Amino acid sequence: MTKYTAEYMLAQVKDNIDSTDPTLEALKLYPIPELKRDLSNYDRWERVLDFHLQYYGLDVLVECMKVEYLDGPGRDDFSTTDNWHRWQRHCLHAYSIIYSQAAKVIEEGCLANDWAPISHCPHDLFEAIRDYRQGVHNFN
Template structure:
């Protein structure tokens, strides 16, 4: 099993995506659909979300963070304060990607109180939505 250190996860993230980068067209051509409250389009939503997280190098950060760091990595898990601040910015970026097209489902399912959302942790947000999809669609 691969151990994903905080520094390794940080190294996977693309820091400076150029606005003139032609690959950004792919992001425009493959938008994340808004997740329907009945979750009927959850497969399409998850596929598009995965595309965007992979494009920005945020997938490992979202999926592996709590596996390696149950309470999230702390300042001491990074070589420098700059790395710590970059990590925090990338967490907020990942959170915004996930939340951007799932807000109405999150609110409708009262997932705020159920998951005790007190931080902007993208892993916790993604897990809450995934768990909700699983319970509603497969359970």
């Protein structure tokens, strides 16, 4: 069984992708659809979102950050301050990818239910959308 340490999760993230990387075309060819308010396109939205998170190596960070760390990794869980700062940037990047095409659902649905992503934790944001989907719309 994989131990999802902070350093392991950070090692999965791709740091060297820049705007000149020709493989970025893949993201343009498979754009994340806007999540509809009624969540009728949720499965497609999640599938494409997962593609984007995998592309950047952020999928493990989003899904597993709370497996080993109930409140997410902290500064002491990293070997260097630079790694801690890289982790924070990657968390914000993942958060922005998730939020980018789900803003209406988040603002009108999740936030209306007194949920507030103060920490900008991508794992918590994704879980809130999933919980909203389960609770409000009772999807499986």
